[in-house]
Amino acid sequence: LFDQYLEGHLRFIDRVLQGVGEYVDILVFSDDMGYNDGPWVSPDTFNEIFKPRYQRMYDFVHEKSNCKVFLHSCGSIMEIIPGLIDAGLDILNPVQTNACNMDPVKLKKEFGKYLTFWGGGVDTRHVLPAKTPEEVKEDVKKRIDILGKDGGFVFAAIHNIQSDCPPENIIAMLEAAYEFGFYNN
Numbered sequence: 001l002f003d004q005y006l007e008g009h010l011r012f013i014d015r016v017l018q019g020v021g022e023y024v025d026i027l028v029f030s031d032d033m034g035y036n037d038g039p040w041v042s043p044d045t046f047n048e049i050f051k052p053r054y055q056r057m058y059d060f061v062h063e064k065s066n067c068k069v070f071l072h073s074c075g076s077i078m079e080i081i082p083g084l085i086d087a088g089l090d091i092l093n094p095v096q097t098n099a100c101n102m103d104p105v106k107l108k109k110e111f112g113k114y115l116t117f118w119g120g121g122v123d124t125r126h127v128l129p130a131k132t133p134e135e136v137k138e139d140v141k142k143r144i145d146i147l148g149k150d151g152g153f154v155f156a157a158i159h160n161i162q163s164d165c166p167p168e169n170i171i172a173m174l175e176a177a178y179e180f181g182f183y184n185n
Contacts, residue, residue, distance in 0.1 A: 006053045010060055021065040026091065029057075034075020037100045043079045051083045058088030070118065074159070076100045078107070085114045094158050095120030095147070104146045117147050118154040121181075122173050128157065129165045133172035140176035148181065155181045 013027070033039050039046065058069045068090035076099035077084075081092070095117045097104045104120055120143055122128050127139045147153040155177045161170060 002049065002053055006056060009057060013057070013060060014064065017061070017064045017067070021067065024065075024067060026070045027061050027065070027067040028070045028072065030072040032072070032074045033080060034073060034077040034096070034099060036076060038076045039080050040075075041080075043083065046080045047083050051087050054084065054089075055087035062088060068116075074099075076102050078102055081107075081111055081115075085111065089115065091116045091118050091154075093118040094156065096158050097143075098123050098125050098158060104143060108147055108149065112147075112150065112152055116152045116154065119156040120147050120153075120158055121155040121177065122157050124157045124159045124161055124165075128169050128173060129162060131169070133168050136169045136172040137176040137179075140173055141180045144177070144180045148183070151183060 016027075033041070033046075033050075041050065061067055061069050069088060070091040070093060071084065071089055072093045074094060074096050076096070078101045084092070092111075092115050095104070095107065096102055097107070097120050107117065107120075122136065122140050122143065127136055131139070144153070144155065148155075157173070
């Protein structure tokens with residue numbers, strides 16, 4: 001069943017790349033593999049069952065285009081990130097640092113030379129809806145300092161901004177991102 005799904009996915013990717021491959025830089029995949037307290041499969045199961053199929057898919061993208069492979073996977077996936085890197089992943093999103101074992105310092109130290117982190121820029125669960133604008137700015141600056149060190153970071157929130165978020169906190173987040181989030185040439 002997994003192989004049938006993969007073959008269908010490869011046919012679809014091939015058609016997409018034939019149509020727009022020369023015009024796009026990133027191909028986005030979404031496959032949530034984590035709960036708040038850990039991945040939904042063990043690293044052994046991931047490496048045995050999922051990694052070879054991800055690798056085939058990611059290799060296909062890299063062979064057929066100049067696109068980077070972007071994966072959206074919420075949750076605590078620290079334990080399977082090495083397998084994703086081995087499979088050829090280029091960009092990880094949303095970098096859910098409010099999940100268990102997803103410390104941004106550890107993520108950057110262990111995987112920052114292999115991955116671009118696209119997200120993790122502000123905590124949308126505990127900080128953005130609940131703290132003051134100044135605390136939001138501090139959180140954004142801290143995360144940019146960690147994840148943006150030496151490149152490889154695209155500022156984005158950990159997840160979608162919810163309706164209970166005060167507008168002044170959204171403004172504070174954006175102001176901090178503009179103030180602290182640009183790389184020096």
